[in-house]
Amino acid sequence: MSSSIGIAILGAxxxxxxxxxxxxxxxGESAPTLKAVYSRSEKSSRDLAAAGGAALKLNEPPSIYHDGDPSTDLDALLARVDITAVIVVLPITLQPSIVLKALAAGKHVLSEKPVAPDVEQGHNLISTYRQEYQPKGLIWRIAENYEAEPGIRKAGEVIRSGKIGKVILFKAVVVNHIDKESKWYKTSWRTVPDYQGGFLLDGGVHTVAALRIMLPHAWTHLTGFASLNKGYLEPHDTIHTVAKAGDHFHGILEMTFASPTSSKPQADQFVITGTEGWLSLNEVEVPGEDGPVMRITVRSVVKTEGKPEEEKEDVIDVPASKGVSVELRSFFDAIAGKDDGLGLGDPQAALGDVAFIQAALNSNGEVVDLVKLLDGKHISAP
Incomplete structure (x- = not known):
């Protein structure tokens, strides 16, 4: 990576x-140099700078920027000509304005999911980018690490290869336990329910993105119900949906952050069923492996003329928790003019993930046309 490319992290x-x-x-050396960090508070910015200097073994720690002083605020950081790109890791409701500010300053942007708090804001943000900043050669991508996770992408490759035949149904189950002592709950902005869905939006888009990568066709319709079961997780903590992909297939997504226990029931997280078999995908711990793996299990029908049908099982283990590295490398390659062919970080695709969650929150048993929602013909947010 050229030493002329410098990056900053916005959010600590x-x-x-x-x-x-x-x-x-x-x-390692394939990443550009982290030259600056920004947070609204000086302390959190200093903490991140110290952590960054140590983790990346920098000769000089990144410069510290924070609110409260014009010489060290975000505008001052964005004015630096040695910073080519920024990674935005800020609260959901704040990110759209910061994305636009960074683009206006001529910086390439990788912003954490979701693309926006709701479909309408996402539409406006994407439209502004396409009209004003994309023509200038600026790159804006959404950091959706499940989309980039090698195991999830491998499962999608297996499905598209026809290993399980034509997809006819799917099921995804996500069960999470969030108590008031969770480090994620203690993040101050997450305790303020000023955006739809709470954890269902923040974490739910991961699951929707994973399904988007694995399934061969986009959803067209959705119906479902949303509920709140733990008051401190308002506005919602649980959804159940049935989604349809045209005349191709349909399936179920059930998700909760209100599990009463940290232990989880034994169930496959993802199951995709086809005409010739099925595929399951789960994150598991494997003795001897350095960290968890994404385990893909494929059971397919083997047909041999003159013999009874048999089942064949294939198990593929792919190291997990690699998505952030993949999405960062892809972003940096794009800045350098290289196309890795992965198609990561497309804001419109990420908006589809938000639309799915928004539809699930609003449906209340009615069918939502996801195509119209994404076209801006049926926009609403709770």
């Missing part, structure tokens, strides 16, 4: 420290 929360810094470290 948990994910910046625990995901982005390790991912940059894993990329």
């Amino acid at each position: 929360g948990i994910f910046a420290k625990e995901a982005h810094l390790p991912a940059l470290s894993a990329l």
